[in-house]
Amino acid sequence: MTRTLMHPMAADTARKNPHFQLIVDVHLLLLSDGDLLLGRRANTGYGDGAYEPPSDRLAERETLVEAAVRVAGSQVGIQLDSARVSLAHVMHDVSGSGRIAFFLSVSGWTGQPASPDVCWFPAGDLPTNMLDRARVALRNYADGMRFSTYPAFVPAGTGGTDGFHASNGSAVLNGSFGESDGINGLFGAGESYGANGVSEAKGRSPRNGSPARRVQACGGRLLG
Numbered sequence: 001m002t003r004t005l006m007h008p009m010a011a012d013t014a015r016k017n018p019h020f021q022l023i024v025d026v027h028l029l030l031l032s033d034g035d036l037l038l039g040r041r042a043n044t045g046y047g048d049g050a051y052e053p054p055s056d057r058l059a060e061r062e063t064l065v066e067a068a069v070r071v072a073g074s075q076v077g078i079q080l081d082s083a084r085v086s087l088a089h090v091m092h093d094v095s096g097s098g099r100i101a102f103f104l105s106v107s108g109w110t111g112q113p114a115s116p117d118v119c120w121f122p123a124g125d126l127p128t129n130m131l132d133r134a135r136v137a138l139r140n141y142a143d144g145m146r147f148s149t150y151p152a153f154v155p156a157g158t159g160g161t162d163g164f165h166a167s168n169g170s171a172v173l174n175g176s177f178g179e180s181d182g183i184n185g186l187f188g189a190g191e192s193y194g195a196n197g198v199s200e201a202k203g204r205s206p207r208n209g210s211p212a213r214r215v216q217a218c219g220g221r222l223l224g
Contacts, residue, residue: 023099024058026067027134028076029088030106035120037113039075041131051127052134053103054118068104077114084108089141093133093150103137 030037030053038051054075058067065082072080089103113120121127126135133150140148 020098023097025055025099025101026058026064026071027053027055027101027103027137028068028071028106029053029103030072030076030078030109031123032120034123036123036126037076037118037120038127038130039115039118042117047131050129050131051119051121052131053138055101058102064102064104068106072106072109075115076118078109078111080106080109089137089145090147091133091137091140091150092147095133095151101133101137103141 028037037054039054041048041050041052054071056067056071056075058064059070062070064087065085068085069080069082072078084107085104086107087102088105091101091103093099093101126138136150136152137148
C-alpha cells in the first residue's frame with residue numbers, strides 16, 4: 001500500500017519539474033596552525049562581502065577532487081595533491097531551488113595563499129559576517145555530523161539532530177574543531193541573520209575584553 005501511495009506523488013513531482021538540476025558546490029577546508037582560510041564573496045549577487053570557505057560549482061564531467069584542485073589554484077593560489085583531499089561534510093541546502101555542498105579537507109599543499117580575497121581566521125574566532133549556510137555547515141561538522149540539511153529540520157524520532165553523526169561522535173579539523181556548539185567559541189551567542197543570510201553577531205564579547213577588531217592577513221584590511 002505504501003508503494004501505491006508514494007508512486008503517484010513521485011510521478012507528479014517529475015511532471016511539475018521534469019528538468020530539475022541540483023547545483024553542486026565544492027568547498028575547501030584549509031587549516032594552518034589552528035587558522036581556517038576563508039574567502040570573501042564578490043560579484044555573485046548573493047551574500048557579497050560575506051565570508052565562506054573557498055568554493056565553486058562542480059563543472060560538467062569534473063570529479064570532486066578535480067574541483068578541489070581547481071578551486072585551490074584559481075581562488076587561493078596553492079597546489080593540492082589529489083591524494084590528500086578527503087570528504088569532511090555534506091550539506092543539502094533546501095532554502096532555494098536546491099543544492100548540495102561538499103566540504104573537502106586537505107592535509108597539505110604547496111605554495112602560500114596569494115589571493116587578496118582570502119584570509120586566515122582563528123578556527124575558534126570566525127568572522128561574524130559569514131554566509132549563514134557556510135557557518136551552519138562548519139558548526140554541524142564541528143558537532144560531529146557528516147551530513148546535514150539547511151535550514152535545519154528535526155526528523156521524527158531522532159531526538160533533535162538535523163543530520164547524520166560520525167560513528168565516533170566527533171569531528172576534528174586538524175585538531176581545531178571538535179567541541180560542541182556553545183563552548184568552542186566558533187559561533188557567537190545571540191546571533192541574528194541579515195540580508196542574504198549573512199550572520200550578524202549580537203552581544204558578542206571579545207576574548208581579551210578589548211574592542212573586537214583585528215588586522216588579518218587579507219590585504220591589510222581591518223576587520224571587526
